[in-house]
Amino acid sequence: MAKINPDFTKELSKYGAFDPNACYNCGHCTAVCSLSDEQNSFPRKMVRFSVLGLENEIQESLDPWLCYYCGECTATCPREADPGELMMSLRRYLTVKYDWTGLSGLLYRYIGVTLSAFILLALIVVGVGASLNFDLHKIMQYGHLFEMFAIGTVFLLILCPNVLHMWWLTVYKSDAKPKIKNYFKSFSDLIVHMFTQKRALSCDDNKFRWLEHLILVFSYLLLLFTTVFLNWFETNNVLIIFIGYIESIFIFLITFDFVRRRVKKDAEISTHSQPSDWFFVIWLLLMGLTAILVRLAIDFHFIDTFSWLYYLHLIVLVQWALIIVPFGKWTHFLYRSFAIYFQKVINT
Amino acid sequence: MKENRIGVYICHCGGNISDYVDVNKVKEAVENDEGIALSKTTIFACADSNQKEMVEDIKEQNLSGVVVASCSPKLHLLTFRSVSERAGLNKYNYVHANIREQVSWAHSDDKIGATEKAIQIVKAAIAKVKLAEPLEPITVPTVNAVAVIGAGIAGMRAAIELADAGSNVILLEREFFIGGRIAQFDNLCVSNETGKELITRLYNEVMSHENVTLYTGAELVETSGSVGDFKIKIKVTPRYINSHCAKGELQKAIDVCPVKVPDEFNFNITDRKAIYHNYPSEYPQLPVIDMKNCTRCGECEKVCSSIDFSQKEKIIESNVGSILVATGFDPYEPEVGEFGYKTIENVVTLPQFKRIVHYAKDKLLYKGKLVRNIAYIYCVGSRQLDGENKYCSRYCCTSNIYAAITAKKQFGNINNFHFNRGIRTYGKQELLYDESSRMGDIYLQSFEDLPPTVESVNGKTVVKINDYLTGGKELEVEADLVVLVTGMVPRKDNSIEKLLKIPKGRDKFFNEIHMKLRPVETVIDGVTIAGACQGPKNIMESMNSALAAATKSFSLVDSGELAHEPIVAIVNADNCTYCDLCSQACPFDAIQMIEYNGKSIAEINNSTCKGCGMCIPVCPTNALDLTSFTDKEIFSMIDAIANHS
Incomplete structure (x- = not known):
């Protein structure tokens, strides 16, 4: 027995541009969606849950993560209700609901809070730099230590509990009681989907975008590895330096293209950009850009004159690692792949 | 006895008839009968060309009667009657024989039998036309x-x-x-x-x-x-109130009236006095005294000089x-307990709801409580699965959605939940449905076999439904007011x-x-x-x-007179003893008793008689006959059929 809550759509509207009152249940969206089948009316079921404000049902559902926003439903909707954007809004909403700290909620809903957090972190970085008398070498060492520390902490304290929370809502609370061995059997799916986003290919016929995304993911992960574990900024190994350049150039180019699309709004997926989308893609772009500049400054020996380049990179890095990765859009990397994994676990 | 010169036309009806009935054989079977002046087959008897040919035939051959064997008389009896008229032949000298619905279509499996039957039917029609009398329409004067x-x-x-x-x-x-x-x-x-x-x-x-x-x-x-x-x-x-009286006095009379009865105009949600009008400025603008409830206490007479109980x-x-x-129509009155009607306090009908909205000021209150969630249950008393009202009442979807929108606009902060069975706001009324859903009204749907339920749970009224639009999921709403969207009944x-x-x-x-x-x-x-x-x-x-x-x-x-078909019952005064059986059989009250030559006989009212023939067989003295279907004609038709077979 579920209770209808007509006020929910007001809450949901903070996460995106869906018009819940436009839907008149014609089912066009379901007819065109490649994910819908006889059991699961995709994305109409989610539209209906949202209109009726069935929060428990939404939180227990994996469906929003399975949608890769091809935009077919939105293009077909005769009432311009924009079901594709609804699924996007639900992903933002779920990201907030999975987060045990509640900070995601503040960041997603209040742009002022987000900006304040960004400024605060920038000031802290400058403050720490000042306390070290802007000794570049020392600050670089601290920066490197921070990276290692941040990865471990964010992973253990935020990301792991949140994925567990997602599991608790979507698998544990559901009627399906999967056997333990299913978790092992399906594990390969988790890895494959996490690193390839294979599922997106069956949704969207834009193969180029998928390839860009794939390269971006790998470049990002490798750059992370190169800077943290191979200490890119302080190494003298030419091969490592070269690889780092390649990775950051790819990150810069692809994120630049993504920003361009969001500005041009040339596909459904890039039509409605929320602050969280902009922060994600712009900060990734800045990461790539500042990383290249810092390394260039080191290689051409003008880092001492342009030491602010490194401070800038560090500020971007700290903001990225402490805001966007744990509480922002970065988490979709995990939730999407875990959703496919959990679904496989349930259905096997 | 007049000389019979009869024309017979056998129609192919394209193939509808001739595919199963050998029309030439039918023609051959009758062409040499006594009194037949002309016999033809035709592809379409009703075609213009054939009608013209018939007119010429009737004139040239000086025919005294015509038979067309074709489709049902329902289709073309009038067509061929008017052909006869155009040719100067009385239209009641035309007889129609149905060899399509009654022969070719009915016996498509037996061509020989069908042809035989067609011959019998045509022979019977010929027998009838020989006896047919020319008749003139009965005209009655009309009051404009x-x-x-x-x-x-x-x-x-x-x-x-x-x-x-x-x-x-x-x-x-x-x-x-x-x-x-x-x-x-x-x-x-x-x-x-x-x-x-x-x-x-x-x-x-x-x-x-x-x-x-x-x-x-x-x-x-x-x-x-x-x-x-x-x-x-x-x-x-009478109204028991004189017209031409001072308005102020009448209002005083209403004010002093001590009687209070439920006001039916407001579907009993308010009371009225025994002297009342439904609403101010109503037409006619004179109140009335409801004598069923008036106690004749006389209070009104004291303040108003226009009260007049002597009116008769x-x-x-x-x-x-x-x-x-x-x-x-009457609005459907739900049965006690139907969706909680009269058993749960805050369940009302659509007409009542409209009056509640009408009388509410800036807040929507029902029995003193603020109304925020309203559940509307559609098709109450219409499209019933078990009940007698199978029909859709047509107006209620639109009327209710309009009322729901009005309430929302007027009072704000109202949630409308429509528990429907498919919305039928046809035509322009669809705009209302659109407006309502754009305003955030929620529509939930079920079918007649699994209607929503209304229950009182811990003092709260809960409406539940297995919502078809959400995959049959069971949903519930706590409603402050439940509106039963009632339809129309006679x-x-x-x-x-x-x-x-x-x-x-x-x-x-x-x-x-x-x-x-x-x-x-x-x-x-x-x-x-x-x-x-x-x-x-x-x-x-x-x-x-x-x-x-x-x-x-x-x-x-409008024209001052009305022409009736002259096919009516006729009374043979000699045989009639007025036993009253015929007037009992008459469904149109067309038979009265009159005195004639010193005895009681039946008389037929020609303007009411429809020529149905119900009175003929009940008459014990055989005093009744039906023009154009006289006993003589019918017997001759039977003879014609019997002689042939």
Whole structure:
């Protein structure tokens, strides 16, 4: 027995541009969606849950993560209700609901809070730099230590509990009681989907975008590895330096293209950009850009004159690692792949 | 005896007949019979070319009778009658033989048998045409006046239309105020005019016509006669208040009246006095004393000089040529316990809800409690799975959505939940459905076999549904007010139906002769129907049917005389002993007893008799016959068939 809550759509509207009152249940969206089948009316079921404000049902559902926003439903909707954007809004909403700290909620809903957090972190970085008398070498060492520390902490304290929370809502609370061995059997799916986003290919016929995304993911992960574990900024190994350049150039180019699309709004997926989308893609772009500049400054020996380049990179890095990765859009990397994994676990 | 010169035409009907019946064989079987002057087969007897040929044949051959063997007489009897007329032959000297519906279509498996049967039928028709007498139509004078029963929108619209066309109209309203159900409506879709404004407009138009006479508190109590000249008796109940009196005094009289009764105009959600009007500025603008509830305490007489208890009921007699019935509908009254009606406190019907919204000021309160969540349950009393009301009431979806929107706009902060079975806001009314859903109204749907339920749980009213639109998921809403969207049912008061003998359809509303071909006529000649007494209609549809019925009634009364088919029963005065059996058998009250040559015999009223023949077989002395179907003719037809086989 579920209770209808007509006020929910007001809450949901903070996460995106869906018009819940436009839907008149014609089912066009379901007819065109490649994910819908006889059991699961995709994305109409989610539209209906949202209109009726069935929060428990939404939180227990994996469906929003399975949608890769091809935009077919939105293009077909005769009432311009924009079901594709609804699924996007639900992903933002779920990201907030999975987060045990509640900070995601503040960041997603209040742009002022987000900006304040960004400024605060920038000031802290400058403050720490000042306390070290802007000794570049020392600050670089601290920066490197921070990276290692941040990865471990964010992973253990935020990301792991949140994925567990997602599991608790979507698998544990559901009627399906999967056997333990299913978790092992399906594990390969988790890895494959996490690193390839294979599922997106069956949704969207834009193969180029998928390839860009794939390269971006790998470049990002490798750059992370190169800077943290191979200490890119302080190494003298030419091969490592070269690889780092390649990775950051790819990150810069692809994120630049993504920003361009969001500005041009040339596909459904890039039509409605929320602050969280902009922060994600712009900060990734800045990461790539500042990383290249810092390394260039080191290689051409003008880092001492342009030491602010490194401070800038560090500020971007700290903001990225402490805001966007744990509480922002970065988490979709995990939730999407875990959703496919959990679904496989349930259905096997 | 006259010389028979008969023409016989056997039709192929393209192949409809000739594929199964050997039409040439039929022709050969009759062409040499006595009295046959001409026999032909034709591909399409009804075709223009053949009709022209028939006219020439009749003239040239000087035919005394014609038979066409073709389709059902329902289709082309009149066609060939008029062919005869055009050729100068009396149209009753034409006889139709049906060899399509009764032969070729019925016996497509047996061509030889079919041909034999066709021959018999044609021979029988020839036998009949030999005896056929020329007849002239019976004409009756008509009174150019129409009684319109019911001064709701349909009745008033029809009255105006008839008066415009030049008929005298007697407009009868049983209530003391005109307007019917529409007076109870606020804003109307799509015009945004209120119901009161609409009826005021119609009332002013009615009153500006000299040839409309309006009676309120008036009931039709007796009718006699038939189409063209009905004699009607009207009982008029007085208002017990003189017109021409000071307004202030009347208000005082209402104020001092100690009697309080539930106000039916407001569907019992408010009370009224024994001296009352339904709402201020209502037409006629004179209050009335309801004698059923008046205690004759005399308080009103003390403050108002216009009260007059000496007024008496009046009987008015009049003659009209046609009666137009526009008595409207009753809203469906749910059974006790149906979706919690009368068992759960905050369950009301749609008409009640509209009055609640009408009387609410800035907040929507019901029994003192603020209303925020409203659940509307659709199709209550309509489209019933088990009950008798199988029909859709047509107006309720639109009416309810409009009321829901109005409430939301007027009071804000209201959540509307529509528990429907598929919304039928057809035509322009769809805009309302759109507006309502754009305003955030929630629609939940189920089918008739699994309707929503209304329960009282811990003092809260909970509506549950297995929502088809959410994959059959069980959902619930806590409602502050449950509105049962009730449909239309026929008027409880069936006095008109009994008086005029108007037949009812399966839905218990008055029945037209044919939904499409004769949509406003009843089987009672001269009685037409309009508006929701005929079946659920919205205002626009009621207006359309009112105009159609007015036109039909006008066509009956306007020319001053009316031609009837001369096929009627005739009485042989010598044989008749007036045993009364025939008048008991007559469904049209067309037989009366008269004195003739010192004895009682039956007399047929030619303008009421329909020639149905019901009286003929019951007569023990064989004193009755039917023109054009006389015993002699029928016997000769039987002989023709028997002799051939």
